[in-house]
Amino acid sequence: MAKEMLRRVSEWDWTNITTQRVNSAAVAVFDEERRSRQDLFPVREFYLTEIATREPGAFLDGMVGVYIESFAPGRDHTRHLAKALAERSDDLGARHRKLMAALPELFRPDAVPIALARIMRDADDAYAHLKAIGLHSPHTSGLAKAAQKTFVERLAPNLDKAEARRKLFNWLTPENGPVLQAGAGPAVEALLAPWRERNPPDSLRNELSEAIIKAWNDPRLHAGGIWSGFDNGLRAVLLRWLTHQDMKFFCDMVTATQNSPMWPPRRDFWLKLYHDRMIDEAWVAFGSDARRYAQQNLLRGGKTDMNRRFGRQLDRGGSTSLLIMRIGNKIVVDGCHSYKTHIFRADDRRAPKLYEREYYCDDIMRASPNSKPHNSIPSWSQWVLQHV
16 A cells, blocks of 8 residues: 555556545555655655645544554654644544543644553543543554553552552453553563562462463463563562462362361471472362362452363363472472372473473373372471472
């Protein structure tokens, strides 16, 4: 479309072309890939001239949309479009007059991102509010992307408080819109930053970690998306939370479904190792019975997809669930009921890998070079410590 417009401008040929086609081509001419290309300079000049001279209507209103979508602070094309449109502001349609009433700085490129960020911060639901004032695609417009940085920075000091978190999640994961993906990384970093040196309450830690991995995937399973450039220290915070949470899920499930007196001291032993920061990673593979129990009793609020969040243990009719841990250079597998504890070296090719979708507990048992039952808790706990 950009090349077609270049030909038409060069030859001044306007046969068989609609206003809609001209507006669609403007999107291409002013997009990130083409807005600085020298060969398209005559086309950009054509659009600026047409803004100045064209009668009110679809073309003029369409160019406001091009300005909003292609907005980039400090860029020439944004300044030129803003200046041209500002001079025609009295001729814009009702939708854009409404937007200008809510955002008088619309055609002041240096001021409008901060003004829009202020509107977003003051709104209870920034996504819904931006749609209401006339920004139909809040997540994808260049203008909203420019405002988002300031919006997040203004909320950041208060993200240890529920109201600020709710405002940010209303923007990132709107009820009536898509989850923000491009540019969401810094916002998720801001959510985790208050907890870099301290731990939130368990309920908040669980709520945050489940909401984050539901929206942007589990960083243990997905390296792309927001996780590819994520702050390593804050990623470690989330991984530590997920390790604790997986251990808690496993322990709570066994506590609720098993009456053995051997279990409470085993549970306390593993949780103490976690709190002593000996357990580096943990992953749960639920058997079928435990999955049903966990879904009904442990995972409230509808924020967890069991199929993505945990592995499956398929041997023994799904009666056994596994807790798979990395402790230094060892892989440790513990199971519910009478399943022994198995310890592998992490570099042993027979060692089960963390974060797999499916496990077979009998295969792990047969491959294990080192195992011990729990029939004497003092002896068992000493054995674990010696081998890890």
